[in-house]
Amino acid sequence: MNESVSLIFDSVLQMLGGIGMTFQLMFVSGILGLLLAIILLLMRISGKWYLNWPAQAYIYVFRGTPILVQIFIIYYGLPQFEFIRDSIFWPILREGYGCAIVGLILNSGAYVSEILRGGVIGVNPGLGEAGSALGLSARQRFIHITAPIAARLALPAYSNEIISLMKSTALASTITVMDMTGIARTIVAETYAPYEIFISLAIIYMILTFFIQKSFGRIENFLGRYTKQLEI
Amino acid sequence: MNKIKPFIQMQNVEKFFGQFQALKNINLEVQKGERIVVCGPSGSGKSTLIRCINRLESHNSGHIIIDGTELTDQMENIDAVRSEVGMVFQSFNLFPHMTILKNLMLAQRLVRKTPKEEAKKIAMHYLERVKIPEQADKYPIHLSGGQQQRVAIARALCMKPAVMLFDEPTSALDPEMINEVLEVMTDLAKEGMTMICVTHEMGFARSVADRVIFMDQGEIVEQATPEEFFDSPKSNRLKLFMQQILTH
Numbered sequence: 001m002n003e004s005v006s007l008i009f010d011s012v013l014q015m016l017g018g019i020g021m022t023f024q025l026m027f028v029s030g031i032l033g034l035l036l037a038i039i040l041l042l043m044r045i046s047g048k049w050y051l052n053w054p055a056q057a058y059i060y061v062f063r064g065t066p067i068l069v070q071i072f073i074i075y076y077g078l079p080q081f082e083f084i085r086d087s088i089f090w091p092i093l094r095e096g097y098g099c100a101i102v103g104l105i106l107n108s109g110a111y112v113s114e115i116l117r118g119g120v121i122g123v124n125p126g127l128g129e130a131g132s133a134l135g136l137s138a139r140q141r142f143i144h145i146t147a148p149i150a151a152r153l154a155l156p157a158y159s160n161e162i163i164s165l166m167k168s169t170a171l172a173s174t175i176t177v178m179d180m181t182g183i184a185r186t187i188v189a190e191t192y193a194p195y196e197i198f199i200s201l202a203i204i205y206m207i208l209t210f211f212i213q214k215s216f217g218r219i220e221n222f223l224g225r226y227t228k229q230l231e232i
Numbered sequence: 233m234n235k236i237k238p239f240i241q242m243q244n245v246e247k248f249f250g251q252f253q254a255l256k257n258i259n260l261e262v263q264k265g266e267r268i269v270v271c272g273p274s275g276s277g278k279s280t281l282i283r284c285i286n287r288l289e290s291h292n293s294g295h296i297i298i299d300g301t302e303l304t305d306q307m308e309n310i311d312a313v314r315s316e317v318g319m320v321f322q323s324f325n326l327f328p329h330m331t332i333l334k335n336l337m338l339a340q341r342l343v344r345k346t347p348k349e350e351a352k353k354i355a356m357h358y359l360e361r362v363k364i365p366e367q368a369d370k371y372p373i374h375l376s377g378g379q380q381q382r383v384a385i386a387r388a389l390c391m392k393p394a395v396m397l398f399d400e401p402t403s404a405l406d407p408e409m410i411n412e413v414l415e416v417m418t419d420l421a422k423e424g425m426t427m428i429c430v431t432h433e434m435g436f437a438r439s440v441a442d443r444v445i446f447m448d449q450g451e452i453v454e455q456a457t458p459e460e461f462f463d464s465p466k467s468n469r470l471k472l473f474m475q476q477i478l479t480h
Contacts, residue, residue, distance in 0.1 A: 073348050129288055130325035130384075134339035134391060135315040144338060226329045226371040 008196050011187045014200055020075045021097075025179060026171035029104035036109030037198075041116045044209055055113070062110035068171050071103035075175040098119075110164050118174040119154030120146060126154060159216035163209050165206035180204060237300070239264040239426060240285060244292035247280055252420065254280045255291070256377060256450040264394070267427045269437040269458075273445035273473060278430045281447065282397045285428070286317040313345060318388030322378040322400040326372040326387070332359070333368040336387050344391065351390075358386035362416050378409030382416055389420075396420065398429040432477065435475075438462060446470045 043055035062070065078093055079086050092098035123146050131141040173182035184201045188194050233455045238261035247255035254277045262268060270278045283289040284296060287303050287310045296303040327335050336355035340346040344348060346354070359365040362382035364375075372380055381401055398417065402410045414436050421427055421440045431437065435456055437444050444461040445455045446469075454461070454470050463472050 124325070125326040126323055127327060128319060130319075130321060130327070131339075132288060133286055133314060133317070133319035134387070135311055135343040136339060137311070140342050144342070152329070224311055226373060229373065 004193070004196050007191065007193060008200050011184070012189060012204070015180045015183050015204065018178055018183040021177065021179040022169050022203070023178070025100060025172055026092050026166050029108055030103050030165055032105045033108030033112055033165070035179050036105060037112035037116055040109060040113035041120070044113065045120060056095060059110045059113060060141050062107050067107045067168055068174065069105060071100060071171055071175060074100040074103050094174065096176035099175055100169070100177050103170060104165060108161065112158065114158060115154050115157045116150065118157065119150030122153040123149045138181055142226065155216065155220050155223060162216070163212050166208060166212060167205060238262060239299055241295070241297040243295040245284065245291045245296060247284060247289060247291050254450050255284070258294070258452060260452065262395070262426065262428065265424050267421045267440055267442050268429070268445060269441040270428065270430045270445045270447060271432060271437065276447040277449050279399050282428055282430055285318055285397060286314050308330050315391060316394045318391060318393030318396045320381070320384050320388055320396065320401045322392070322403050323373070324377070324384045324394055326380055326384055326405070328372050331371055332383050335372070335383060336390050341351050345448055352444045354390050358389045359383070361389070362386045375404045376480040377408060378412045381405065381413045385416055395428070396425040398427065398431065400430050400432070402431065402433060434462070434477065444471065448473070
């Protein structure tokens with residue numbers, strides 16, 4: 001018993017060495033994924049078929065295939081093409097780390113854009129009319145009225161997606177990235193103690209999830225301050 | 233009267249929603265300073281009529297000319313017209329994520345490019361006119377319906393419009409709040425604001441309107457001074473409508 005306690009203690013310390021990598025994967029792909037999602041959203045709501053259709057097709061493809069398969073295609077498949085090896089993207093795509101981030105961005109962008117679209121659809125159309133009646137242009141209405149309200153409406157679903165993204169970073173370990181899961185797998189291979197190691201790993205992810213939930217709760221409170229009645 | 237060019241001219245205006253014809257051959261002229269009340273059963277096209285005036289709906293044929301500018305698909309014309317036409321909605325449509333003050337400043341800043349301090353002064357001036365300056369820093373949800381509608385009126389006035397459109401401004405209000413909104417509207421009328429009000433407040437129509445228009449099934453059936461309108465309606469459709477709204 002004592003032995004497994006010290007094994008868990010040691011391996012948790014080792015796994016936490018990969019937490020920086022997990023955070024990197026999460027934040028970089030979270031932020032760039034959000035940018036991609038906003039571009040896709042604007043294409044979807046542009047009202048122009050030649051923007052809307054490609055965005056829809058993109059979303060369909062990336063939501064319709066497993067993220068692990070996407071990561072494999074990027075990591076194992078793309079280097080077969082010489083023009084990719086010759087392109088400026090090669091330094092990124094040569095490494096597992098780069099491929100994992102690209103895969104997470106492309107995937108998360110597709111999901112988040114639909115989440116944002118849900119928020120936009122939820123905004124009372126009367127507010128846009130009120131903006132029009134005051135003489136605001138379509139762009140001004142979107143920036144000052146639709147977007148801030150849509151962001152508030154989309155937040156609960158978005159926090160869900162970020163939690164999901166955080167856990168998806170574990171897939172990077174399948175293409176040589178040494179994040180927490182990558183380290184855990186190495187330890188298991190050395191110690192043959194899968195229960196202790198993977199359960200400890202699962203608990204670390206749960207703790208991270210807890211903090212993400214709390215942070216989004218705070219953001220929701222802040223962005224939603226106008227929806228609350230005053231306390232008397 | 234003939235010499236003055238009408239401020240709003242609608243000529244043979246028709247509007248379809250799919251197969252449904254919402255407006256049939258509408259001809260209407262409104263002079264500067266005129267106060268007009270439009271009434272009629274629901275689905276008669278009254279809201280569509282005033283929504284066409286600031287192009288929240290686009291008409292399918294005919295001409296709408298506001299102060300010499302014809303409403304076409306050209307955005308510059310639409311923007312020019314909208315900045316002269318204020319509108320108040322049945323459901324207030326205040327921007328929920330902005331304080332009352334910000335609601336009043338937004339379009340001044342973005343459309344009129346008014347400097348911040350100036351915009352704030354104008355906003356406070358109109359909040360005082362609708363008698364709720366103390367609510368400036370609250371969010372719309374913290375105000376009663378009547379207060380929200382007064383803010384909506386103030387918001388439109390901040391743009392110094394030449395004409396105000398009211399689309400059933402009291403229909404979503406609790407009965408005890410209707411009067412505070414009507415009072416603000418009556419004050420506006422007394423100051424000579426050009427107004428077109430879609431409303432069922434017949435007391436307001438009688439005391440404030442220069443002309444009352446009755447619409448039914450997309451047509452203007454009858455228009456007359458309030459005295460004529462209420463005391464000696466001509467068409468059977470208006471007589472029937474009067475009976476229906478006055479019996480309860």
